[in-house]
Amino acid sequence: MIKKPELLAPAGDLEKLKWAILYGADAVYTGGPLLGLRANAKNLTFEELEEGCKFAHDRGKRVHVTVNIVLHNREIDEVESYVKKLEQVGVDAVIVSDPAIVKIVHDTTGLEIHLSTQQSTLNRKAAEFWYKHGVKRIVLGREVNKDDIKAIRDSVPIDIECFIHGAMCAGISGRCVLSNFLTGRDANRGGCSQICRWDFQLKEDGNELSGENDFTLCSKDLSMLSCLPEMINLGITSFKIEGRMRSIYYIATVVDIYRRAIDEYCNNPDTYQYNKSYENILRNCANRDSVPQFFNFKNDESIGYYNGRVEVSNQDFLGVILDYDEDNELAFIEQRNYIKIGDEIEIFGPKKEVKKMIVKELYDEEKSPIEVVRHPQQKFFMKIGFSVQENDLIRIDRTK
Ligand code: SF4
Structure with missing residues (x-):
């Protein structure tokens, strides 16, 4: 039997944490009371985290907490006591972006350090650098292709986590400041207004260029369902689903579908068959097109919506x-x-x-x-x- 990757699900609150685990996640990631992105998610209190960790551990599952903001000087002092408290309530790993937090967690706790996708790690040298600084796992940038993943896998003994499903950024993840400049909401502190999905008029010298439809920068969503066997064979440690702001139905459905597909392949790779109905269920759950994005090297205009799109309200x-x-x-x-x-x-x-x-x-x-x-x-x-x-x-x- 092939080694199963961890299926890692988003948990925007305690209730979603429980649903994700009940529906087959091996681990969940969530925000704690401080220093995480997703300002709008109902981040968990220490008491809720403790309850969530107990619920997960009783079922042999794990809880990862995001501590992945870009840190300012004024916040340095609170990091140490915060991460110690996370360890105390039973958290298994922290997802960190800022090197200062990597160092503090490494020096003062026994927590596993997972490097956030906000660091946009795309190459083996960067992976090696973080490994030497105590990072146990890297959440690779969404922009990696399968050769990038293999090169990192083959050269650094670090755990690799890759996104398999959910929304994408039009800019390099974690580097976009469109929202900051145009709406005053800081994307790197969890406040992204998703301005890339807005409709724009594209003009040059006063002449309209966008044609019949307004112009957007909006990326299609990510879905790796069709590439799952290839991803499993690459030896990726953890498959991550995006979406801490999503509904319980979305989380239960996406976790359930990937749980089934992973188990079906790993339990019997020789007879595994791609199940098209899974794809339909996932598509109807999100109302947006989804593609494997960069995995197969195809990063052309087919991965985005440039001239408008229709989002049908979901009544499944x-x-x-x-x-x-x-x-x-x-x-x-x-x-x-x-x-x-x-x-x-x-x-x-x-x-x-x-x-x-x-x-x-x-x-x-x-x-x-x-x-x-x-x-x-x-x-x-x-x-x-x-x-x-x-x-x-x-x-x-x-x-x-
Ligand atoms: S505005 Fe769009 S591209 Fe920029 S951070 Fe937000 S979702 Fe990503």
């Missing part, structure tokens, strides 16, 4: 199962999107076979028959002729 996610009454075969459900009699649906849960069915019987909370469930968060009952569990999710069937 239909509901969360809250309870199941075996005797009456009735699931108690909280609605997320319009669901009606006749819908073809899938029900999925952590490490379980995905079950398909057609909706035949719906009931309101008083158990009166209804045809449609219209309202977000509305509670209702559905007849399901097989056993389901709390936290299983319902989505539209996209396999055809």
Whole structure:
């Protein structure tokens, strides 16, 4: 059997941390109360981190915490006590960008140091430099191709973490200051306004160049699903999913799909077959095109949107199962999107076979028959002729 890479999932808050682990992540990364990016994510308090670490460790999983801001002099003094506290509450590793923080963590704690993608490491010499300075793992820049990864893998005994799914930057990750200059929000302190996705008019000498559609700098998303076997064979230590601001449904779905694909390949590489329906599920979960970006050397105009794009609102996610009454075969459900009699649906849960069915019987909370469930968060009952569990999710069937 091939060695499985770690599947690393984003956890913007404690609830997402638990869902990511329940749905198959081997490790999660999250923000602590200080010194991390993602200013808008609900970063975890020390108490929540402690609870999250216990939840993860009880299940043999790990928690990594971002301490990856670009540090100012005024913040140096608080780093030491902060990282010691992270170690105390059970965190396994810190994701660090600034060399000052690398040194402080190395000198004062036993925490694993993971170098953030914010350092844009793309070559073996840089990897060697960081390895000599106590870094255990490098999160490579998203701009590496497969030869870059192999060269680093072959020359430095450092763990390698690569992004496999999620949003990309139009500029080199961690180097963009468009947001800082144009909106006053610092991308390197977690405040990026994603200005690259805005629509612009492109002009030269007062003449409109952008044509019929407005111009954007926006990159398509990353998806490495189609390259997964190749990535696994490269010996990458950890596969990282982007998206601490994403919903629970997004996290559960993306983790679940990659968990299945990794396990299917590693358990039986000779008979592994690429599952196209996984790709459809991932695409509908994010509403944006996704491609392998730089991995296959193809970094031309096909990896971005330059002349407008359409983002269709996602209505795949239909509901969360809250309870199941075996005797009456009735699931108690909280609605997320319009669901009606006749819908073809899938029900999925952590490490379980995905079950398909057609909706035949719906009931309101008083158990009166209804045809449609219209309202977000509305509670209702559905007849399901097989056993389901709390936290299983319902989505539209996209396999055809
Ligand atoms: S504005 Fe766009 S390219 Fe710049 S940091 Fe934000 S997401 Fe990345």
